[in-house]
Amino acid sequence: MESWVRFSAQSQAKERVFRAAQYACVLLGHALRKGGARAELLTTVQQLEAHVSLARKLMRLGNSAESLEAAKRAVHLSDCVLRLCITVAHLNRALYFACDNVLWVGKTGLLPHIDQNKWSQRSFRYYLFALILNLTRDAYEIRLLMERESRNSLAKGSLSSPSALSPGLDNSYSSSDSPSSPPDLVPFPALPLRMVRLRRQLHLLVTVLRYNPPLLLDLLKNLCDVFIPLDRLGLCSTGPGFVGACGLSSSILSILTILYPWLKLKP
Template structure:
């Protein structure tokens, strides 16, 4: 029995899971996946008349959302630093501008989101009208950040496609140049895959702030599924990043 327990507890997958959950980003993405699954399930149950069960999942969704806001305290500064770093490096102008604007959008979103959290825990007591404006501004900045991220993805994907085409069409004769080209192509393919991955996440996530602002009327079931998918995609990305070290 003890041998079987040891095999389970010390299994590499368990160790890898603990490693990922030891990071703030890993925990956040797992909590986010649970939050949006709860959002979907609450909608599903309530839409079928199971209000008591639905209320339980709604409560879980709300508490996870609040917990994640606490985990993100201080994160606006990370995005502000990223914007400043992007402004200081030489890069393709369109990609550089969209990167800076994306980071500033997330900075604004998380700054206002901190005020939403402070009001929710009664640290500040804003008037309902003020609290509503703060929440709307948070969603506006969130939407802005995602839209710039989508634009950045399109620009970067186009540039990478052109660079791949040039390399694949190049006729290299000198010894060793073929190996250099293959290495550059692998780097470009990896960058392209990463860009596509983020682009898919953005295309799904953009509907959440858009719906919060009333620009679309997608129900909680659809938004819950979108959020669950992007959370799992981001969690998998973090898993690969942490366990490849």
């Protein structure tokens, strides 16, 4: 199995290039259809997209083994949230690749009686669940980094005092105000306080993503990818143009992580 995993890793870059070409064809077909291109040209682009998709499925034969190996490695992570999200995501990817292999067998005519629509829907469900887990993992890591950044800022004294972060909270009463004053006479400070907290959280989020390019790329890639199964499953109809743009964008981001391994999110 280890030799097959190494072989799959070597072909991953080619598969990403073919994926970018496939979704570029989807985007091109949508643009040509909007522009009123000839039917023959549209048919040619659709056939090219179908051939590229079939070639991708051939390249992904046996990728289930790679996902299972990744799941076995993720089981040993110390963080329980990361362990759960990454392990279950890899298991769902293994099931997704298995369904994709069945689809390839059906499309090549080796087993022509396979219900391709059923297997396609099944594969996209596994794919969607894996992406949701990946996004959950991204959100969890962002929260941890934001908390760490907040603690570091407090330790360096870069955050303002509580009174400064709560405009109007300490100045709501003058020195002559009585503690028994009716609450409806006190200016309402919640809205400015919430705005300050929101600005602080947005600043922390931008800081965390700015100094963690692997996390930023993984988040963008998963956000782009998640619209593909949502559209194919009929949960969020976005259209072929949007799906093609999302698929092409996520493919380019994946190629970047292969060309520059330090951009790949670990573990």
